[in-house]
Amino acid sequence: MTQQLDTSRRTPLNRGRVLEAAVALADGAGLEALSMRRLAEDLGVVPMALYKHVANKDELLDGMVDVIVDEIAPAVPGADWKQSVRQRVLSARQALLRHPWARQVLESRTTRTPAVLGYMDEFIGMFLAGGFSVDLTHHVMHALGSRMWGFTQExxxxxxxxxxxxxxxxxxxxxxxxxxxxxxxxxxxxxxxxxxxxxxxVSHGCDDQFEFEFALDLLLDGFDRLHCRGWTSAAAKRASG
Structure with missing residues (x-):
């Protein structure tokens, strides 16, 4: 144990190590246990050392979200839009299941990091690449809501x-x-x-994974029908004259 701690202390501290340790701490002890002091103890450094890499706890939480986003599998090359969207959503869900605290943090963020914006941009891009109009894609994103991150209120x-x-x-x-x-x-x-x-x-109640995929497939099938019909919203029709 002492040798492991000594090795940890000899490893140079950087932002990546700080974020990985924060994710591991939240995974193991829960989000309520996460503090700069506790994180510093786990890393074997003084708390002030962390502030060279994250300005405050909010920036730490933003960085932890970026770690989760990085775990979401990229779109499958050559796949159609429906397969790509489904695969990314279910991959996001698996990431949240590995990190039960992540949903709470995602819902609490008021700023969007480049990693989050990049994920959203790529997600929208899957519909546009599939031939969806900008108008339909706009409403599709509203319909999906938090489901694009792998969760929804049950x-x-x-x-x-x-x-x-x-x-x-x-x-x-x-x-x-x-x-x-x-x-x-x-x-x-x-x-x-x-x-x-x-x-x-496991235990009583609904099969959450089945219910999530059931609703996701209903949405994707509905989007497909609207796309094939060339659907346009009333607002878009008015704007186009």
């Missing part, structure tokens, strides 16, 4: 509900479901239908 995010049920006695669980059915019958019917067998998913 309607049936019921982990807290299942945790409460698991901690309750059977008779309390039954009463909870009965009251839910009385007050919100449609929600309960659909939510209960999503409870898969234990062998199909």
């Amino acid at each position: 309607l049936f995010d019921d982990a807290g509900t299942h945790r409460a049920e698991a901690e309750a006695q059977p008779e309390v669980q039954a009463a909870m479901l009965q009251e839910m059915g009385r007050r919100y019958p449609n929600i309960l019917e659909v939510a209960m239908a999503a409870r898969h067998d234990n062998g199909s998913v």
